[in-house]
Amino acid sequence: MVPLDYYLILSAIIFAIGVVGVLIRRNLIIVLMSIELMLNAVNLTFIAFANSLGSMDGQVIVFFVMAVAAAEAVIGLAIVISVFRHRQSLDPQEMQLLKW
Amino acid sequence: MSQFAVGHLSLILLIPLVGAVVLLLIPRQQRQVLLTVSLLFSLAAFVWSMRLFQAFDAGNGDMQFVERVTWMPAFGIAYIVGIDGISLFLVLLTTFLMPLAILASWPVREKIKEYLFFMLVLETGMLGAFVALDLFLFYIFWEVMLVPMYFLIGIWGGARRIYAALKFVVYTMAGSLLMLVAIIYLATRYAHVHQVLTFDLLQLYNLHLPVNEQTWLFLAFALSFAIKVPLFPFHTWLPDAHVEAPTAGSVILAGILLKMGTYGFLRFAIPLFPNAALAMAPVIIALAVIGILYGAAVAMMQADFKKLVAYSSVSHLGFVMLGLFALNIQGIQGGIYQMISHGLSTGALFFLVGMIYDRRHTRMIDDFGGLWQQMPVFSVFLLIVTFASIGLPGLNGFIGEFLILLGAFSVTPGWTAAAACGIILGAIYMLWMLRRLIFGPLTHPENQKLVDLSHRELLILAPIVALILIMGVYPQPFLSRMQPSVDLTLKRIVTSQAAPVATNHGTSGEMKTDGR
């Protein structure tokens, strides 16, 4: 049996990779993928704990998260495509309409 | 106390709202249909409000048609509506002016659907503020009104509409936030004393706070209302908003929205904090009188017809405030009467401004002159409405002004004498305006082709002028319905002065009535 710590460390690493990806990558699709990575890191934590505590709750939540992630991917990608159509670019640095 | 069926008052709130929703279902190309439908819904609200007027028990000063529905019991917030002799006429004024305002919107060309939608939502908002008896509910309606008005000014307004709309909204909101804080403080304070958290106005009336606390709360309420009235020196949003708003917007703004402020004083600030009101009365009276004279003097010098009318509102609302803070029966009754008659006569003035603006696309007084020759009917209406506004006996303005000054005179003769000078100034600027507008030679060639009022325009003005005459000649149906409620309000002030001041630990025992 692999100790719980290992799972947690792994998921922390994946999460950190995801965070860094979101923060520094300059392509929206990669950013989206990084978000997926973060979600999956969290999923991993849930499952690890569910396994170690013998409770089903964590697994149930993972299903929820997966559903949300799927929805998010759909909408996110749709937005990405529509943004690309408008601006011919996917660089988040160029999307500064928040400051006007 | 009907809990299931929609009550009388809720129905009147719902009619315009349903109308607004129905509008959304009509395609935007159907101009006539859109206009007709919204006119019908506003008329339906008016008809229903007339039924209220009929069913209203004139001898009863208490709240009538009260409806209570629990809404957020955890916070003691409920949907409570009801009217008494004070709000009855403001409700009627709203439902009366609204169809006329929609009728005046016929010339609006762009985005008519959204325009009418906002108008109807605005009507619900205004009516709601007049009938709400739960402080929280009142606050919601109070703020809801801002939204449609913001768009009405901002989208269909004149050249500086964005500036005006923003100023209007930010200024009013700045005031009302303090009121929200005061409302919450008041409710928690009541909860401390009576162990019940409630925003029910009628319950909160029974809370007697120390004068010091009252003063702070009163000031918070007063600021918010004073901006809306507008009391000098908080008036500068008004000319901007009025001038930029479309005709119907100006009419509603002057005719109804300004009354929110004075109504707020009478319904909330004064009876909730009577001791503070008494203590602050001299200050407010002074500001009111300054406003009367100041508004008139500034109005005189305006080159823009609409701005002149706007400043005249500052002057007239000063009279209302003077009457309310005389804190006696004549003053308050006169104040309410003046609210209604100002709504009619200034509303009519704005309609008239709109009518010549539609023809000439200018509001500068100097661009006119000698209009009587070309537009006699218009001129006659302008003449009547102007004299109503000046306060000529026999027309509505006189009754209110007379009672206000009479009430105020017994309290503060000096200030009243100064205020009475306002009726001279009123005559000066109004007559000067008439001279430059409708009398004299018809000099401008553009004015020689002007056509007189259309049937639609007659239809707008005739009911108002009829009411102006009726209210001047036979005011008793109005006054007698106000009297019991005003008496009750005054009684509240008197008894609260004698009542023991509340402490944190209620001595009067548990009052577990949360109003259901």
Added chain:
Amino acid sequence: MVASTSTVATLELLRWIPLIPLCACAINIFFGRALGHRTAGVLASAAVGVSLALALYVFWLLPATGIFHDLLYTWIESGSFRVNLSFQVDALTAIMLLVVTGIGFLIHIYSLGYMAHDDGKVRFFIYLNLFIFFMLLLVMGDNLLLLFVGWEGVGLCSYLLVGFWYHDAKNTIAGNKAFIVNRIGDLGFILGIFLLVTELGRQGIWTLDFAELPKHVSLLTPATITLITLLLFVGAVGKSAQIPLFVWLPDAMAGPTPVSALIHAATMVTAGVYMTARLHFLFAPAPYTLSIIAIIGAATAFFAATVAIAQNDIKKVLAYSTVSQLGYMFLAVGIGAFSAAIFHLFTHAFFKACLFLGSGSVIHALDGEQDMRKMGGLRSYLPKTYWTYVIATLAIAGVPLTAGFFSKDLILWQAFSHGSYALWLVGVVTAGLTAFYMFRQLFMVFHGSSRVEDHVKPHIHESPAVMTVPLIVLAIGSIFTGWLGAPEYLWGSLWDRWVQPVFGGAHGAEHGPVTTEILVTLVTVAIVAIGIYLAYARYARTGTRVVPAEAAAGLYRVLLNSYWIDEFYDRIAVRPFTRVSQWLAQIFDPLVIDGLVNGVAKVARGFSLIWREAQTGNVQHYLIGFLAATLALLIYYLRQL
């Protein structure tokens, strides 16, 4: 007081006296154009005729000390304050009724001719009927507030009628001036009402009824009564064009001449006198107020007479003469001789209306010419106008056995017997001046050689019968109305018996020794004769030299410009006020008050401008901040564990 002991009877007829002209007015508003000019005018005149008939009927019914009363409904009720819409007629009102409807009727008839060629004839009759309605409300109202309603209403009609020919901005300006100056007076009036109501209210009495008030006057302190009456008198000063608020009346001559006759001579301007007489129970116990009234009255009478001497406009002379005659009435009021004041009001209404209508006939004949320097020798062209004018001039000058003689003499005698010799002296001198300027006018217009401009000359014509018949009726009145109030040494006064009960104990006519009375009268007559002679010597001969304005010098110029009072007011009141308003509207309001509001916004904006630098708009930057803050919080809490 005695007045309150009179019998009160209800008579529902009363309401129709004012309502019929109002109905005619309403009909003409809606259907006037459809009916056509002629019918509208006839309808309006007929309505006033019916009112006159009703007034006569009521007059006939009215017992000596009786009051008729007619309650319509409660007008305003607020707390204990309550005012009814109801009418009353007592002897005083009955006389005013006859003046208003009688002279009103004649002037309506006259207007049918005078305004025949005017485009705005329907409008004219609408205003005229409305005026009659408000004037009747003024005299018939049974309480002070209703009187005030009529008071303001006639002011409105005056405004509308003075500015009737609105194409000329000058007329509208005159109308505005009339209304605004009157409003200044009304301010005093309404404050007087407030003081009266609140002071009585303090004692638990809430009433403005003329029938009730006298019973409660004793509750008021003398100082309060003085203040109340002074304030009310300010209203009278405005409406009746006394010093210092007389300035509007001469300008009001811009209106059509029938209007000048009806409103600015016979009825509206006398409302102030009527009001003081109606409230005699308040004024009588206020000696201080009375003396002020007497002084203002006498000063106005004299002052206006001096100005009238120098005027060249035919209507301006009459206007100042009206101001002067109103001064006489207030002089009478001031010495407590209310009955004499009303008597002069009554006779004055006839001869002054006659004079105005006569001048209207002249103006009509001369195609609108009003300058007396361009008249002269009109006697032969306008015989009827001339003779009626002569009679009315004799009356106003106070030539014995005319109406003006009796009424003016009564006032002067009352002043003399009251011991106010200074007032009497001013009155007598003014009588001389009156005789002088009126005969000056008569001679300048009708006698001497013609100075009429050539292009007008061929058109001079006597006015049609609709205009001359009212003139003749009024001329007859200018003689015989005075006979009602003859002094005791002739056949005695029917007037006193009729009117005096209204005023109860308030100063009955005093009767000194008859010889003194006759002597005093003779002095007056002598001075009047001198005045007439001087006018004759100066102006009656053919080829009279008429002073042109620019050649005039010294005193004459002062008088011609009526002491530059208008300019004076302009300097001390109108211009400073305008300048202050301008400063408020253009500097103070937009820059200071709005500046504060916008200043707050600007400060907030200033701070935002600094802070906005932190906002790059780049989501990833925000996320870094988000992450940093989360980590910081995490570390903070972990360290607390």
